[in-house]
Amino acid sequence: MGHAADNRRKFERFEINAPATLEVNGQDNRTLQLHTKDISAGGAYFQSAEPLDQGVKVTAEIIIPNETITNLTGTEFQLKVHGTVVRTDDGGMAVRFLGQEIMPVGSMMDN
Secondary structure: OEEEEEEEEOOOOOOOOOEEEEOOOOOOOOOOEEEEEEEOOOOEEOOOOOOOOOEEEEEEEEOOOOOOHHHHHOEEEEEEEEEEEEEEEEOOEEEEEEEEEEEEEEEOOOO
8 A cells, every 4th residue: 555655756757878977066177987777858877886876976877878869960979967965775776857958969960
């Protein structure tokens, strides 16, 4: 009974193993190279043997793997998000997104 309430999520979660760079805000430009385990519109779980503490603010850049987009545009897309670590465990940490933008990586566009 309490289990169903614990598993309610605002956004659908997708299992995606995507490369990510996490910059720890306010800690001497500390940067971590990690992978996601899953991702949703509201957050992501990052695999890490040494997760950050709950409440730590981060900026993450996640390369979104999508063969169709890459074939059509010749580039991958990167999701840049600001967030807060909201939960940690032995396998990694969950980050709630606060704001995000999607941009092409390595595109040949002139802007």
